[in-house]
Amino acid sequence: MKKHRLWTIVAALTVFGMMLVGCQPQTVTVEVPVKETVEVVVEKTVEVIKEVEVEVPVGGELVHIVARCKAAPPHEEGRCNNLVSAVGAANAALAEMGDDRRIELEIIQDNADWGDYKTEFELASDAGAAPDIVCSGHEHIGDWGPAGYLVDVTGMLGDYPEFDDVIDALWASTEWNGSRWGVPQDAEARPLYYNKTLLAELGWSDADIESLPDRIMSGEFTWEDMFDTAEEAVNAGVVAEGNGWWHRPKNGGDFLYYYYAAGGEITSDGDALIFDKAAALKVYEKLYAAVDRGILSDTRLDGDWTSWHTGITDGDVLFMFGGSWNWAEWFSNYVVDRGGEDYLWEHFGFAAIPGMANGTGNPTTLTHPLIYMISSASEHPDLALLLISKASVKELNTDYAIASGHLGILKSQAEYGPYTSSKFLSQVLPLLDVTTFLPNSPYWSAWSNGYYEGILAAESGFSAEDALEVAVDYLQNELGDNVIIR
């Protein structure tokens, strides 16, 4: 009986002890060796919030800046973390200028859907609670610029020499109505990935496989060749039916380069967007044929990213259209136990998107730079921009680029050792020679939805002509005079 009581007391004490441990604040404090004391508090939730504390001179002002970033963990977290890392340099610059203000940064970072992320900023802006800095897709400038949510930084950029280093071509993505509305944070390419092991199984020699990127760039290997090869692989049993070629599993920017490859144009001299029926029809014909020939499954647009990544990294698919960031995603999250990046190099290759023989015939890709933008509600846009300038340096941006599979934004990175020594980044970089962009237009979202309705239709068994009719109806209904259908 006594023994029983003893065990009861021991068990009760153990449970009590565990509760005490469990009730402790889950705070991780990291001391950073800079002039200021920086405390990083990491909440263990999907949304990561970090706060930076700094020492303020007597009589000075501590300015609280909030930055909001969309980032897939862990590889894209540099988007906001680089701002955290730049606080020290920004405050040092303020001290040097004799400015008694000091920046205290709070970052909010998670991996929300693009639409939700955008809506959140809009609602916050209207409620007067927008973050000072928002890092988002450049196409959102098309909505936020006209709505008055952003600071026009055109006249301010010259105050920060760091921005002279930004690749000139990328500034175009920050422009709307003749002004610049932010600073590029990253760039990327959207390549064709191919499974080298499966191509070898299909009878391709090593030389054939290794020369594929060059043959695509020269226009020798076209979109049609890719479909023929994929069909051959399905017929030969190298891949299952529907696994010859995969595109992304839901709507997104990728589908626009199909349209570009087919010879389509989207921007006009005015505000209205163009919908080129001939180009769209070619795209729909291609997609209908892909399903019809057994290359692509009619359920491919199922919206399930996990199955998509798993199918590719498990070696089930011959060709796939993805993004350069997928590379980092795969070696960070999907093939870690199989050798990480080395495994990817052994089994996968990448190249530009092949040209469409009945389109422009030219290889292509698409770049979707993310932009640091400053909210018009910010009381300290100069400090926000100062912080962004200190985050836009080659050391920080290169760390982010290597970790995330994105391309650098700075001219100096072309000769910066850590950047040039990254095999993946150096091989993806030439794709920018054939890159395209989304339009910065308030009508892009509706245009994209209409065009995507046609894609859904073509892959669901509608003929290409019917799919085109679906898209045109949608666009006319949704955009009216804001779309030129020709």
Added chain:
Amino acid sequence: MAEAIMGSGPVKGQAPPSRWAQLKATLGAWGFISPAAVLVLVFFFLPVVILFVISLTDLSSSNFSEPLTFINLENFTRLFKDKFFPKILGNTFFYVATTLSCFNVGMALVLALLTTHIDRRAGLFFRLIWLLPRITPSVIYILMWRRISHQPPFGLINQLLGPFGVEPQYWLFEQPWLFVILVNGFVGASFGLILFSSAIEAIPKDLITAAKVDGASTWQIIRDITLPQIRWPLLFVTTYQTLSLLTSFEYILLLTEGGPGLYTTEVWALTAYKRALKTYFGHNQWGYGAAWGFVLVIIGIVMSTIYLRVFRFGELVQEPKIDVL
């Protein structure tokens, strides 16, 4: 005497009370009802008015910060001109009618009858099991269904049927409506089940006993005693669940997003949500989405009115006849 008790009208020969006297007499009742009336006004009536007002504007994420621009009924014109408007409307009626008849009322009634005709404890246990889908968080519940019906080589159905030689399939995409109805029906059935069970158990036992003594079969008892006795909960569950299903879309959104393909399982409420709040690139058309939402309100009001007439709501709420004898 009975009339005096009921207060149903002036006594013959007497002058009718003045309006002020009538108001004074009912002032207390108005006082008691006013808190609830204010709540109904603010949370039920006013949102419909706001919805209608927004539906007359072109409010969207690109002009959110500007003053409202009224465009008359243009959003409604666009809505009715939408190529897939008839399909979405048809889908909505199919989804509501099938889920309601097979599960929310049909299955609920069958389960209620079964669980009230077996051992009381066993009945309670089965009713509790049917409550599980309702208390499971929506996302977890749908993840479970997606895993069950996932594409080959995944999917519980494929794993289970594989050994029997059944060709693996992407079941969710092969039979999307089946899964949409099952998913919603398993949740919806529990509501009616609880109400019907309580109503059945509240039927005076004397009636059942008397019927049995007279030689009535179980089916006759159900048809002639149980069902007429639970007409009120039947009306309530049918009306409430119809309105619930008309406006529910979260399970469909999580399960199929209205697909596969083009509008295969897209229902009205989901379209309203997508137009107003959910596009891939975040161009929200609140005005246009509100127009879709407002039409749904009209459909709901029409459906409720039809139900009230079919179930003779007036008769159900009239004073018991025994009191006016």
